[in-house]
Amino acid sequence: MQERPIRVLIAKPGLDGHDRGAKVLARALRDAGMEVIYTGLRQTPEQIVETGIQEDVDVIGLSILSGAHNHLFPRVMELLREKGAEDILVIGGGIIPEDDIPALKEKGIAEIFTPGTTTREVIEYIREHVQQR
Amino acid sequence: MTLVEGILAGKQRAIARLITLVENRPREAVPVLQDLYPHTGKALVIGITGPPGAGKSTLVARLTRRLRQRGKTVGIIAVDPTSPFTGGAILGDRIRMQELATDPGVFIRSMGTRGSLGGLAKATHNVIRILDAAGKDYIFVETVGVGQSEVDIVKTADSTLVVLVPGLGDDIQTIKAGILEIADIFVVNKADRQGADRLVAELEMMLDLSEKEVAWRPPVYTTVATGNQGIDAVLEGIEEHVRHLYQNGQLEARRRERYRAEIMAIVEEEIKARLLGQWSAGSLEELLEEVAARAKDPYAAAREILKPWTGNGKGGS
Structure with a gap:
């Protein structure tokens, strides 16, 4: 067991009601020894950022299947910067077209995981990129 | 703004950070907790x-x-x-x-x-x-x-x-x-x-x-x-x-009971940390071996650990 567990917020911004992927990932991260805060469906960027700060997470994972990622992901980054919490690692997943990915990364999303990604890949990515504090 | 000032001002990030510290590295949080106590x-x-x-x-x-x-x-x-x-x-x-x-x-x-x-x-x-x-x-x-x-x-x-x-x-x-x-x-x-x-x-x-x-x-x-x-x-x-x-007067009585338990828990932990701090992992392991081999019983092993405190290795109070 690690000295301290990595804390991850798994959040579903926007209006789609599909959280199977988010739950599968939450479970996989739990089994990898992480503390996963799960907040349920239909979260606003404001709720997500405030939750991330109060829970002092190392990582925020945004899952979205509605197509609104180009609006909602940058909004999360903007709010994190406003609150001085841009040190939190933000990753995204869901149905996200390849063409949209460069712009999202430019806005500060560290990595985007599209369908077909294994949970192992996500776990390894988090372990490598979290700044232990 | 220091962590203490941040907490007293109710700043979410400061509160969150200190909570993480008490969860992960409680000993490092002690000075901040001490400063907060009067409040x-x-x-x-x-x-x-x-x-x-x-x-x-x-x-x-x-x-x-x-x-x-x-x-x-x-x-x-x-x-x-x-x-x-x-x-x-x-x-x-x-x-x-x-x-x-x-x-x-x-x-x-x-x-x-x-x-x-x-x-x-x-x-x-x-x-x-x-x-x-x-x-x-x-x-x-x-x-x-x-x-x-x-x-x-x-x-x-x-x-x-x-x-x-x-x-x-x-x-x-x-x-x-x-x-x-x-x-x-x-x-x-x-x-x-x-x-x-x-x-x-x-x-x-x-x-x-x-x-x-x-x-x-x-x-x-x-x-x-x-x-x-x-x-x-x-x-x-x-x-x-x-x-x-x-x-x-029950509220005060209940809280007093809590303070007593808390102080005792801190004392126990501190004693344990100090006594065990003088033992390397290897030497503790050796002691464990002796107990496993029935060469020593658990009470005798514990007394050995307590020796610097009790002085004679025979326990007693």
């Missing part, structure tokens, strides 16, 4: 316990909303179980509380039990103190979904609510020892379901059977937390219980 003791600590799925999180969210309407600030500590196998956890109590996420007068923190077995996390009492210093008027502590005997909450809260739901068993369940003995207030939630009236009757009967003359008989309330029914009555019940505690 604590003002918050009312309300414990919420009960079986999994009884509606504890929803009830906390509804009670909090009412308190916010009355201008009170609220801290919420929600504990969920840590896996004993991987050390991981799914902390899901917030799902029922997210309407409160952006309210600056509410601070919610989810905690994994991280090996503690009494229904709370080890750092819980320090997290309470941080939220208290940050100026929260009420602090709700929601335990993990409990079975029958996880009763640490009663050593932590000023007032303890036991939340039950109909359909979990017969009337013998209500006369067993354990969590039913720690209630200051009973809440029968999901009271729109079949069996709620019977559960209320069984609880009342259990309370009638109590032999000792009690100054406070726990009231039994019915709620439908999702439908916002019965919430005001529960809040009044809490207030009445707290008034009762104030009036006969």
